[in-house]
Amino acid sequence: MAYLTAISGPGFGKRSDIAHLETVLGRHPDCHVIIEVGAVSRQHAKIHRVDDEFELEDLGSRNGTFLNGQLITAHTKLHDGDLIRICDVEFSFHREDESIGLLQSSGDASSGSSFGVLMIDDGGQRESSRAVSSKLDIRGSTLGTQLTTGADARLKAVLEISQSLGRAVRVEEVLPKVLDTLFKIFLQADRAFIVLREGEELIARWTKTRQADQQEAFRISRTVMREVMDSKEAIITLDASSDERFEMANSISDFRIRSMVVAPLLDSDGEALGAIQMDTLDSKRHFEPRDLEILSGVAIQAGVAIEKAQMHEQLIQHQRVEQDLELARNVQRAFLPARYPDTSGYDFYHFYLPADQIGGDYYDYIELSDGRLAILVADVVGHGVAAAMLMAKLSAEVRFLLASEANAALAITKLNQRIADLGVEKFVTLLCLVLDPPTGNVEIVNAGHMPPLWLKVDGSIDEPGDEATGVPIGIIDGFEYDLATIEFAHGDRLILYTDGINEAPSAAGDMFGIDRLQKLVGQCTGGLQEAGEQIVADVRAFVIGTEQADDMCLVIVGRNC
Numbered sequence: 111m112a113y114l115t116a117i118s119g120p121g122f123g124k125r126s127d128i129a130h131l132e133t134v135l136g137r138h139p140d141c142h143v144i145i146e147v148g149a150v151s152r153q154h155a156k157i158h159r160v161d162d163e164f165e166l167e168d169l170g171s172r173n174g175t176f177l178n179g180q181l182i183t184a185h186t187k188l189h190d191g192d193l194i195r196i197c198d199v200e201f202s203f204h205r206e207d208e209s210i211g212l213l214q215s216s217g218d219a220s221s222g223s224s225f226g227v228l229m230i231d232d233g234g235q236r237e238s239s240r241a242v243s244s245k246l247d248i249r250g251s252t253l254g255t256q257l258t259t260g261a262d263a264r265l266k267a268v269l270e271i272s273q274s275l276g277r278a279v280r281v282e283e284v285l286p287k288v289l290d291t292l293f294k295i296f297l298q299a300d301r302a303f304i305v306l307r308e309g310e311e312l313i314a315r316w317t318k319t320r321q322a323d324q325q326e327a328f329r330i331s332r333t334v335m336r337e338v339m340d341s342k343e344a345i346i347t348l349d350a351s352s353d354e355r356f357e358m359a360n361s362i363s364d365f366r367i368r369s370m371v372v373a374p375l376l377d378s379d380g381e382a383l384g385a386i387q388m389d390t391l392d393s394k395r396h397f398e399p400r401d402l403e404i405l406s407g408v409a410i411q412a413g414v415a416i417e418k419a420q421m422h423e424q425l426i427q428h429q430r431v432e433q434d435l436e437l438a439r440n441v442q443r444a445f446l447p448a449r450y451p452d453t454s455g456y457d458f459y460h461f462y463l464p465a466d467q468i469g470g471d472y473y474d475y476i477e478l479s480d481g482r483l484a485i486l487v488a489d490v491v492g493h494g495v496a497a498a499m500l501m502a503k504l505s506a507e508v509r510f511l512l513a514s515e516a517n518a519a520l521a522i523t524k525l526n527q528r529i530a531d532l533g534v535e536k537f538v539t540l541l542c543l544v545l546d547p548p549t550g551n552v553e554i555v556n557a558g559h560m561p562p563l564w565l566k567v568d569g570s571i572d573e574p575g576d577e578a579t580g581v582p583i584g585i586i587d588g589f590e591y592d593l594a595t596i597e598f599a600h601g602d603r604l605i606l607y608t609d610g611i612n613e614a615p616s617a618a619g620d621m622f623g624i625d626r627l628q629k630l631v632g633q634c635t636g637g638l639q640e641a642g643e644q645i646v647a648d649v650r651a652f653v654i655g656t657e658q659a660d661d662m663c664l665v666i667v668g669r670n671c
Contacts, residue, residue: 112205119199133157149173149197164188173197179429285316288412298395299388305335306384339382344373346402369396373406375413383413445505451475453547459642459666469661470497471608476512484512487606487665488540500536518544519593522555529584538583541606550598555591558582563631567601571628603668605631610662617655638668
């Protein structure tokens with residue numbers, strides 16, 4: 111029977127059988143697969159069974175349904191191992207019952223993940239004293255009774271492994287298939303496990319025992335694993351308890367291991383990803399030299415398959431990150447003004463371009479209850495996700511404070527304290543202008559930002575409010591900001607910008623610079639929209655041949671003549 115396994119979300123690990131011709135997934139209690147997450151639609155998606163095939167359909171949900179990282183828009187065929195994501199909940203789809211986790215796999219064999227596995231630093235000798243080489247060093251007494259399969263059966267099993275590994279695209283599929291087939295080849299094996307390197311650690315990712323009652327905690331010698339991986343050479347022993355190479359490895363005798371074979375898992379570049387070990391606890395059953403050759407051959411295939419599966423998982427994860435960043439970009443855009451203010455007698459222009467998918471620059475127009483208009487430009491230090499999150503917080507706080515506090519300097523003083531209290535070790539430069547449209551009076555509060563460029567009707571350019579500039583937001587607790595005031599005449603313009611404009615680098619390493627910007631502002635005497643587009647075009651032409659170094663934001667306010 112086909113089924114879903116929850117691999118994230120509130121139902122993690124839960125299995126849901128697909129027992130109907132149409133299986134509905136959603137938040138409603140009448141759904142076949144109930145997903146108790148608020149963002150999930152009541153009837154979110156449906157799995158159709160058509161003969162022996164399965165198809166996934168999105169039911170017009172709010173947040174969409176994703177298959178292997180791609181948003182589906184029509185009936186989409188499901189394959190074994192596919193990943194279905196609904197909001198923050200992810201399921202893996204399986205066509206048939208398989209051995210997963212600690213479930214019994216077949217017959218009386220038992221397999222599972224790394225639960226109950228203990229890696230032991232057992233004081234084993236290193237390569238210099240044990241001298242493990244690619245030549246088989248076999249010691250011990252007589253071979254005793256051997257349980258083995260015939261050549262035809264072994265060849266068939268190896269081909270089965272090759273086919274299974276060629277189709278597998280997830281590590282969780284690769285590892286149990288390898289161990290299942292190895293137990294068909296090595297009838298003398300009691301236990302098997304695969305260890306993978308994760309950073310500096312060795313993690314037992316999958317285990318298997320021949321008998322269900324062998325499910326006691328696995329203890330694995332980290333010494334043996336590391337030596338096989340470091341030397342990139344497989345080893346075999348007929349009698350581990352009397353093998354000089356393991357005389358210092360206490361775990362070998364403690365685990366009652368009689369015979370073992372270990373091979374490294376190498377990627378396509380020959381680097382060790384981990385190791386695979388099979389061992390027996392029965393003194394009458396040993397591994398033999400040809401077992402080492404077979405296991406080494408399987409390990410080579412498995413290593414490349416694991417590498418491919420890891421790359422596939424990294425690609426899926428990258429796609430998820432890209433989707434999340436695109437969603438965050440859309441959310442961030444929602445924080446920014448969608449239209450220009452409808453303020454009689456004034457024109458506006460704005461431009462915003464983040465360096466990454468999301469950025470830390472911010473601009474806003476806030477209509478105050480007394481008819482005045484607040485115009486803000488801010489720059490969170492850095493860019494990317496962290497800067498964008500702080501920008502979102504800043505946007506909410508500054509809107510509330512300017513709406514509740516008539517004095518702009520006092521509102522920014524309170525804003526500074528709230529951001530400082532977060533303790534996020536980031537700061538924000540901010541420029542706040544409060545315009546009284548009828549009179550043209552403009553109050554300026556500057557928190558460590560570049561002052562606006564004031565292009566007057568006579569063509570002169572000034573930088574007002576510089577004498578009242580305070581420190582950036584979030585640096586000093588209790589800092590009090592001051593107001594500067596100007597009279598905005600008919601025909602005047604105010605240009606607000608972030609350092610992504612004036613510090614934009616050229617291919618030669620020069621900066622665009624404030625002097626160049628002032629000169630350009632003075633030359634742009636056409637309409638406000640035309641002037642803004644000309645400034646942006648000149649900056650973008652200046653940086654041709656380089657990557658955008660920082661978020662760019664430009665806001666222009668003009669009073670009509």
